[in-house]
Amino acid sequence: MRAAVIGLGVEGKKAVNSLLKHGWDVYATDLNMNVDLDGLDLPNLSMNLIEDSQSVSIVGDKITVDLGFSNSYAIEECDAIAISPSMFGGAFANRLLESNELLCDVVCGHRDLFTIGITGTNGKTTTVHMLKSILEDAGRKVLVGGNGGGGFSGYYDLILEANEGDYDILLVEVCDMTLDFANYCFDFDMVGLTNIGNDHMDVHKTIANYKDSLVRFFSNKTIFTAYNQDFNSDFKESASQTIPYFVYQDELKLFGKFNMLNAGLAAAIAKELKVPKDIIRQSLANFNAVEGRLDVYKINDADVYVGKTDNSDALASILAERNFYALFIGTPRHHEEHRLDILDVAVQYNPEVIVLFPGLDDTLDIAIYRLNSLGYMGNIITVNTLDQIIELVAEYSHEDAILIGGNGQETIIEIQERIKLISEKL
Incomplete structure (x- = not known):
């Protein structure tokens, strides 16, 4: 069986990986030649890379990936098609619905x-x-x-x-x-x-x-x-x-x-x-917190709360229940400035310190500008590494409570694992 995957966003890359895992041949395409392929399980052997100034083709034993263009013949030859959920409702998706070619119909x-x-x-x-x-x-x-x-x-x-x-x-x-x-x-x-x-x-x-x-x-x-x-x-x-x-x-x-x-x-x-x-x-x-979601660890005198809180309502729901000396906030992607409204909520609760770290992208400058424009009078600190975050947690560990959240699930999971290890050793 052969499937076409149209669009290599989060769902598209996961679709490719899953199809390969389940034994399918895959043709994958994205019109953006510079799409981020991180997380895509491309085979390491028997692969050819064909590149020109406007497109890239990656050809392996079970997979072909075209970036910058789509091969309509290759798509037509497939038994099923997986589209990005964001494409649903568009003309191309509607055409697939009529022909029952979507993977969920096959x-x-x-x-x-x-x-x-x-x-x-x-x-x-x-x-x-x-x-x-x-x-x-x-x-x-x-x-x-x-x-x-x-x-x-x-x-x-x-x-x-x-x-x-x-x-x-x-x-x-x-x-x-x-x-x-x-x-x-x-x-x-x-x-x-x-x-x-x-x-x-x-x-x-x-x-x-x-x-x-x-x-x-x-x-x-x-x-x-x-x-x-x-x-x-x-x-x-x-x-x-x-x-x-x-x-x-x-x-x-x-x-x-x-x-x-x-x-x-x-x-x-x-x-x-x-x-x-x-x-x-x-x-x-008996239920324990899911990895990356809010959990609490004891380090010296402080309760250290760590978990993804990537929107203003998520952050507000936590801050409404506990006073935090310091908030560590992971920043969003460059095109997601709407998510910076978590800083608006942070300022409303006026912690002594706000520590900014790259969550999904290094948008620290944008976040600093937002905090200054909101009139935040506390201490603003920026860090770029996990070690720097841990050093500050240690410095604030004699306060009552610290919250580490914001954007960047993978980054926050890494922080959470480190905090957990430290807490278990103390």
């Missing part, structure tokens, strides 16, 4: 599984892992994946694995930017909404537009929304059944009311699936 065993989607702005990954833990403790065979940006192997990997494995339940993390794409690819029996927050506004433009996307996504489905969620009346009109969930009241290791709500969502879905209450309670009581 490989469709995943649609036979009971499928649960978890979407929202913040808390998706934690909620997915909470629910997975509960269901597995209840004896269910659960396949988990979805949104590549959430640390999973992407939607296409989930589709391919579901077609080959023996599972009872498919549990999908759905990014709020890919709602229409996911709605087409998967047959959701239940959907849980964690929250609606201020992120990806470069795509949604307004919260109202985001809400309208959710209304389409929820149509004729059983949905779970927080008891106090904005737009619940709109969602109720669209869904076939709306089930409210509440703040979890039993034992949980994780910090924050927001995690108690995540646990409340996972528990509500599990209850609807007839999982016994004692299994739900025991599973959540």
Whole structure:
């Protein structure tokens, strides 16, 4: 079998890797010749590189990658096509829908599984892992994946694995930017909404537009929304059944009311699936923070909180529950200046120190300018290495609390691993 992958963003690269892993031949293309291929598992042997001033072709035993152009004949020869979720709804994608050439239509065993989607702005990954833990403790065979940006192997990997494995339940993390794409690819029996927050506004433009996307996504489905969620009346009109969930009241290791709500969502879905209450309670009581998500470590006198908080609502939910002497904030990509509004929230809570480090990109100068324009009067420090961050954590470790967050999941995981090692040695 041979597949074409159109677009080599996060999902496209993960699709290539998954197709190769599952034994497919792959033709991959991106019109941007300078696309970042980091994370793409290109074979090391028997490879030829063909390059001119406007295009690049990489030819291997099982894969051909064309950058700067697309070979329409090579695409036509493929058995299935995987497109970037951002292309869904466009003319090319619509043409593929008519001919049933999309990978999710060619490989469709995943649609036979009971499928649960978890979407929202913040808390998706934690909620997915909470629910997975509960269901597995209840004896269910659960396949988990979805949104590549959430640390999973992407939607296409989930589709391919579901077609080959023996599972009872498919549990999908759905990014709020890919709602229409996911709605087409998967047959959701239940959907849980964690929250609606201020992120990806470069795509949604307004919260109202985001809400309208959710209304389409929820149509004729059983949905779970927080008891106090904005737009619940709109969602109720669209869904076939709306089930409210509440703040979890039993034992949980994780910090924050927001995690108690995540646990409340996972528990509500599990209850609807007839999982016994004692299994739900025991599973959540034993649940540990997901790698890269907020966790707390003790270093000397300080509680050191580390986890991705890449939008203003995520940061505000933490700062509302604890006073922090210092905030360490990873900066966003150059084209994501909208995410700098996390600095607006940071300034509102007026920590003594704000430490800036490159999260997704080195946009330190832009972040410093933002802080100065906001009138922040505390100490601004910039660092570029993990060792420099650790040195400052040690310096502030006799204060009450420190938060390390912001953008850059991989960078924050690296920081988290180092902090954890130090904490365990003390």
